[in-house]
Amino acid sequence: MTQELTSPTPARQSSGPGRGPRWWRDAVIYQVYVRSFADSDGDGVGDLRGVCERLPHLKDLGVDAVWLTPFYASPQADGGYDVADYRAVDPLFGDLQDADDLIRSAHEAGLRVIVDIVPNHTSDQHPWFQDPDLARTRYIFRPGKGANGELPPNDWESVFGGPAWTRTDRGDWYLHLFAPEQPDLDWDNPDVHAEFAAILRFWLDLGVDGFRIDVAHGMVKAPGLPDIGHGQQAKLIGTQVLPFFDQDGVHAIHRTWRRLLDSYDGDRIGVAEAWAPSAERLALYVRPDELHQAFNFQFLNADWHVDALRSVIDDSLAATASVGAPTTWVLSNHDVVRHTTRLGGSLDRARAATLLMLALPGSAYLYQGEELGLPEVTDLPDEVRQDPAFFRGGQGEFGIGAPRSGADTEPATDGPADPSGQDGFRDGCRVPLPWSGEHPPYGFGPGGSWLPQPADWRALTVAAQTGDPNSTLELYRSALALRRSLPGLGDGGMSWQPAPEGVLAFSRPGLLCTVNTLGRDVELPLPGQPLLSSAPARIDGGTAVLPGDSCIWWAI
Template sequence: MTQELTSPSPAPQVPGPGRGPGWWRDAVIYQIYVRSFADSDGDGIGDLRGARARLPYLKDLGVDAVWLTPFYASPQADGGYDVADYRTVDPLFGTLQDADDLIRTAHDLGLRVIVDVVPNHTSDRHPWFRDPGLARRRYVFRPGRGEHGELPPNDWESVFGGPAWTRTDRGDWYLHLFAPEQPDLDWDNPDVHAEFEAILRFWLDLGVDGFRVDVAHGMVKAPGLPDIGHGQQAKLIGNQVLPFFDQDGVHTIHRTWRRLLDGYGTDHGKQVIGVAEAWAPTPERLALYVRPDELHQAFNFQFLNTPWRADALRRVIDDSLAATTSVGAPTTWVLSNHDVVRHTTRLGGGLARARAATLLMLALPGSAYLYQGEELGLPEVTDLPDEARQDPAFFRGHASGKSGQDGFRDGCRVPLPWSGEAPPYGFGPGGSWLPQPADWRALTVAAQTGDPSSTLELYRTALALRRELPGLGDGEMSWQPSPDGVLAFTRPGMVCTVNTLGHEVEIPLPGSPLLSSAPVAVNGTTAALPGDSCTWWATR
């Protein structure tokens, strides 16, 4: 049953970030993975009240908006991305009143709020799927192949491993590109379109400022649901167009949603946005999601997946900017999220390389997303015991030997350390749903606050400078000559240098040092860039 608010009046408008039209074009947006951010009630699971209590921390950090992962009613087969009711808050995370309170508090602090919407699939506990008649009209059902229909309708594989089809008691099969508990909706049915437009309006009326569209590339499947012809299909995602992902038909849906968002914003005097989680094989295909009549942002996963090499980084930056500029959109940079190995670990160079990558990202034109805990320099937790894991890809893929995602997403979802000398490090009055490392006491918010050498203070300073310097954020950049292994580019009034090598490199002095991820030595007319470092220089 949909929950009701005690006070249904709209949340106040945001007075702060988004300075002028197109606030999203250079916004820094912080991802809150709700179950791992802050726990208010001691059950070991983060919740909306806990997140609300920590919003002043994010204001002080210097971000412009927050993105909240799903907190809707859900059996939690996939961390809340299996939604049973899109208009109700799961009791695990609080109530609808808690969501309303969080949005109002965020707006009072000058923070915008983006929430997840999950349109590719629902939970198998959703009322539609539990009604056999509705299910076969609103989800993707097909008869099986083989003499008695005993074989799946095609060879598609789940992203989490194993077949993408499950047979029902009636003998037919339903599609689930993720877990069996996440049946795919049939977007050929107008009822599905109408329902999601109503869902968007429900949350807009509650005051949210935008939506991150989960699997924005997945709602439309190729006609006839053709075979792919080989296995290991999860490895092809983001590398080629597949019959179940990045089909051109998804853009019709996004255009409809853009008209809804623009119309709502006009009627209510605010700018609300759509953000595509879209895995596309090229920057050019990703740019299709942010054409002027589609969504406002799309995560740049090509950048996230780029190795720490100057030539590779320059190539992906050039290709990304060229593609988004061609459609008049900003590039949206990201280094970590709840589905990938934290970049402190993934880039292979530890904290030094992660700090440098962050300053590089924040100096590039466009918008940036931060994933909770990266500002603390948290590494991936790689030694979680199997019995603690909850990632469905682990159980369907890794444990069974079936092809799919690596199944180790829990390592980036370990709850945040806020204070104290031992777990749960101030996460909440109880424990934490995933075990925290015993050596994280030096990484807590409390331990790093006020320490000028800490990663937290580096982020705070970088975000403050990004707001103060007119040349950062959206706008132009140009590359400058630099030694092999070093990147150098100018933004108005500043230069950014990145040494991707493991040793010091001397360059002509670019200007006055503003901020560096590692100590830089200035010797008259030259500067010695430490290995795996990034430095911002003022030129006027």
């Protein structure tokens, strides 16, 4: 007799600050890209009040914390990552009272709040950079090469494309590893250290629960600023230690910040956005006296293949275990192609990858909209683009997140018709969320949206998916509720189990996870009672039939 597996929906449970100490070791943290989450005032740009009004969605989803991208005063040359005043809210997003209201409301809803801090660079409109004397002591200025100083000081390239140096009216050059409007700070200056310690205290005193540290690997540059001798340097990031990234000196800064975080109650945390060439180098950022978490970009970039996935999982767990830290998993964020598109344009594969991630030991980050199964928007007109990498001819943030079809897989049939056409820039993953309705802006706000939403997103809205047991949203809600209800699922050990070719199988306390990475059905002996499945599966006597590109959680 053949029986189709069904997945019960567990009861929702509370989350957030009430979970007690060391909450971050197994937390599920939801990234809000503020300008694209929810718009409260009709200007087409998301804001802090919009986030506050939509907190019930996050509570119902079942996450533990929210990470907010920068909402500080900024000319918005790079989506707010060019900060002019770290203690002020940009009027585009509201004011300081809105930030205070959001933090308080999130805590009342059982959600912790993590905010972005941008310490590698500021805006060129920051008061320090606007003062010529202060600028030359607190940023990195150098004389140029050539007979009249007409050449850049070295061969470093901007992540966004083009040289990493801009010449001033005085004839010298300043360093900007990103856009020219984002001059790099000189962390050899003690004034820079003192200012950022004061900034962290300002937001900790306001009640935030931690910081996601932008470019945590970038504040310290190699002495002498040596040439690299290689073009297309963005492609080297994350493959080797570079003279401007992953220098050992950054760890002294993070140790100082850890002591500051520990001086506050409530387990305040630091999260490193750090690109390192190996899991071992990444683990240095989460040693016991440094930061609490570091994004696992090796996992994000892994091919959809048993060997690649198992290798990156083993390497990641071994490296973090060596320093007593949890592993932090992520599949999508505001800088990379959404994983529905990146994994071959297959929603089935994206759903399976999510269940795999949520079954692994440690903490996980979700990017807004992935719970709706949103694909990358690959057909934005040039005239609406805002990513500075697009205008400078770069390859997107760090040149990462390009779509891939995976190895030994069949072509995907759903998602974008031609995922390989994605250009790797970042506007496509930042299109505002669809909340409800049949037409754009789908409840995003009372006006339009700063980037156009596809006309076929009506079936992907929160309202359309709520209550549909087959929807991606309800899959996320069920998975997070199960993760909470099974003791030890988030943090703890795991062990690999025998499985057919193309299938990953590993056990956790009370659970077996099976992942079929092939594009066809695979049979295996029935391992237990099904708890949750990313795709319809079948039981045929004592045999389980796993659909292609699927993940199933089994009670054992």
